[in-house]
Amino acid sequence: MIRVKIVLAGFGNVGKGFLQVLQEKKQFCRSRYNLDIEVHSIFRRGSALLSPRPLNIKEILEKYSSSFSFEENHLWKPGLELKDALDSIEPGVLVACTPSSIRDGEPGLSYIHCALDKGWHVVTADKGPLVVDFRCLKKKAERNHLALKFSGATAAALPTMDVALYSLAGAGISQVEGILNGTTNYILTRMKEGIDYGQSLEEARSMGIAEPDPSFDVEGWDTASKILIIANAALNTDFTLNDVKVEGITRIPPRLLSRAREKGKALKLLGRIYKKEGEFKLEVALTIVDGSRPLFGVDGTNKGITFFTDTMGAVTVTGGKSDPRGAGASLLKDIINIYREF
């Protein structure tokens, strides 16, 4: 049995989703993968739990299922620093679920650098650090023979990175197109059905799909962040967010919308990687997709991605639960895959 020690940074929906899935799958991880996964520390804003013995996840989840129970327990120590937690435990995996800025990558970027410096593997659902500094983080991980995995940051339960890096290993990827954001895809699906933008967005909000401030999604930046990370990781490029031509769904030209409403057509916000004059280009663009394309039927909050390759043809993957549970499961998946023999 391999013992895997976890430090979790971020105790929001995704962090809790991860703990929930981990709790549920604890025995399965032991019996199927020979892994005993133990959480020793959890960081949230301003305070942290840290213990030489594995934390009781079940108890923690019960106590903190509501965000209103924030300050009730004196076990959460204020002022603790992540680096000290990492120093006090035998290295395992840092699970990063803080929501970091896509401008400077913080606070996650410092956490991840620190973990990699101290011999910890990293599994992250946090896009910011990867958007800002992927190349450098990847190099550091490789140099230290550590894993840096980020399924959770690149459409989570939809296995974008697994397909790109593992299933298509050895193939040359020439083009990628993906529906990578559930909120915008939901709104576009409703708009095809005749509902206007404002009402579709309201629906998405009331269903808890859209953030209170939806601009990161609807202006295309979430999709841009994901397609950027996918490009830099799968194609060994070194693009920045400035290199992505980004379009959102807030100002759809009426002509495009009426074409989208034709039978056998759909309007999708695609994150795309393509070649122009031999160079890779990145864009997020409203695109009319017809019934012959595999992403045509990817509706509602569903996501999907197509990789076009030289030796394996086009491979498309769709689906994967778009919620904290799906995101949590994708973090657990990455942990399991770090320790698999083959």
Next chain:
Amino acid sequence: MIRVKIVLAGFGNVGKGFLQVLQEKKQFCRSRYNLDIEVHSIFRRGSALLSPRPLNIKEILEKYSSSFSFEENHLWKPGLELKDALDSIEPGVLVACTPSSIRDGEPGLSYIHCALDKGWHVVTADKGPLVVDFRCLKKKAERNHLALKFSGATAAALPTMDVALYSLAGAGISQVEGILNGTTNYILTRMKEGIDYGQSLEEARSMGIAEPDPSFDVEGWDTASKILIIANAALNTDFTLNDVKVEGITRIPPRLLSRAREKGKALKLLGRIYKKEGEFKLEVALTIVDGSRPLFGVDGTNKGITFFTDTMGAVTVTGGKSDPRGAGASLLKDIINIYREF
């Protein structure tokens, strides 16, 4: 640079497809994966090439592009045995591309056992050995800390096993359905368009999609073999081919065919794993699929598979080239993934 020595068993279309892709990707494997992949021995029916120095693949492919050039070269030694080749080279990967029987798994089964006994990893496109003896082969590989990979035997460039074992690691798979055979899917696609069975089969034959004896495909046994392997590998079951309820496409009931021809419907031969009274069941069955299901649009020689899970929802993967090049690329992919660090 890691040097990987290859012994190839099987010099038919898939074996040659593998060598072709390997030749093309030699430099890419060095620069991207730090792997120097060298073929030291090739076995075909009745004779073999074996060399302490890497074989010149380019030359071999040029000489043997046609199957008529079988006996022209005295370098092919008759009577050589695989075990002797494996003994004479530092262990690497046996690539198994012989077409073995699904009744006794031979000749591939003996080859694979021998390789695993002698410390060689195995990558196989050969279904027979896996159909007959998966559990035992898998145990032997694990006991000897060797890889046993078989993307090439389970829909090749369509990454069925990668998704099941890697992308869904930690998730509980409750149901699987797949279009796993290109020939039958091509015929069913044409039949939906109004062409009758005989003519559709003839077309498939003339396009080189169908085998001269197509019964293995059209009677459902190819699909049955694949779904059996997927079940035993992904769900840790121990089914045999006798446990699969198998239906083919040769006697489609007229009522089913007319429903299949309705708009928004399609007739598919699905390999399925499902639960009945808490137990997994396997079947290959003609199924009407409607437009809401992700496999609906998988037409012609395309393939696809959906995994239904507890934590990650439903994940579907479609596409992947159905030809010797795609199969060869899937063998190379498996080799690369054996040696990856994470």
